[in-house]
Amino acid sequence: MIIKILWTSRDWAAAVAQMPVQGSLPCRTVLVPRGRVAHVLRRKLIRAGRSDALAGTRFVLAPAAAVEVLRAADFFFKPGEDALRTAKAVCALSLGSAAHPFLPRSAALHARLG
Numbered sequence: 125m126i127i128k129i130l131w132t133s134r135d136w137a138a139a140v141a142q143m144p145v146q147g148s149l150p151c152r153t154v155l156v157p158r159g160r161v162a163h164v165l166r167r168k169l170i171r172a173g174r175s176d177a178l179a180g181t182r183f184v185l186a187p188a189a190a191v192e193v194l195r196a197a198d199f200f201f202k203p204g205e206d207a208l209r210t211a212k213a214v215c216a217l218s219l220g221s222a223a224h225p226f227l228p229r230s231a232a233l234h235a236r237l238g
Contacts, residue, residue, distance in 0.1 A: 133161075137168035141177040150180030157186055 130136045143152045156162045162183035169177050 133164050133168050134172070137165050137172060137174070140165060140181060141169060141172070141174040143177075145180070150177075152177075152181040154181060154183050155186060155189055156183050159185065 128139055130139055140152065140154055143154075145152065154162070154165065156165070162185075165183065166178060169175060
């Protein structure tokens with residue numbers, strides 16, 4: 125694996141253009157933190173005269189890549205579940221029993237409501 129430190133968006137775009145491709149159809153995947161970064165990289169590639177590097181290049185947001193990794197590992201989750209994590213933890217802690225986190229959600233709620 126080649127590790128490159130990229131200080132500017134121009135360096136990053138050049139690294140994308142230099143990514144090796146095999147076969148007649150290019151296929152590159154670039155992991156980006158935000159959609160804005162992907163847009164900047166596309167613009168830099170075009171301005172550098174390397175619009176050919178855009179063909180077959182897929183810019184993927186980090187959260188989307190994480191979702192795909194979890195799905196490939198057959199890990200069950202619901203998108204957006206992070207937003208509920210704090211509320212679930214507060215609810216579980218307020219139930220007071222160490223056994224409740226191991227009960228199905230409906231049983232824990234029933235135990236809480238009595």
